[in-house]
Amino acid sequence: xxxxxxxxxxxxxxxxxxxxxxxxxxxxxxxxxxxxxxxxxxxxxxxxxxxxxxxxxxxxxxxxxxxxx
Numbered sequence: 001x002x003x004x005x006x007x008x009x010x011x012x013x014x015x016x017x018x019x020x021x022x023x024x025x026x027x028x029x030x031x032x033x034x035x036x037x038x039x040x041x042x043x044x045x046x047x048x049x050x051x052x053x054x055x056x057x058x059x060x061x062x063x064x065x066x067x068x069x
Contacts, residue, residue, distance in 0.1 A: 004059045005052055010038035
C-alpha cells in the first residue's frame with residue numbers, strides 16, 4: 001500500500017473483520033481498513049485523495065486475488 005500510494009499513507013488501521021460461517025471450505029473473510037493520508041509538503045485535496053484511493057484499489061485487485069467492495 002505504501003509503495004502504491006507514494007508514501008502519502010500515514011497509517012493503516014484495521015477497523016473490522018468478518019468471517020463468513022459456512023460448513024465447506026469456501027468461507028470468505030472480509031476486512032475493513034481505514035487509511036490516513038498525509039503529505040508533508042502540500043495539502044491533499046479531496047480529488048487528490050480520491051485519485052489515490054482509486055489507483056490503490058486498481059493495484060490491489062490486479063496484483064492480488066481479492067474483491068474490493
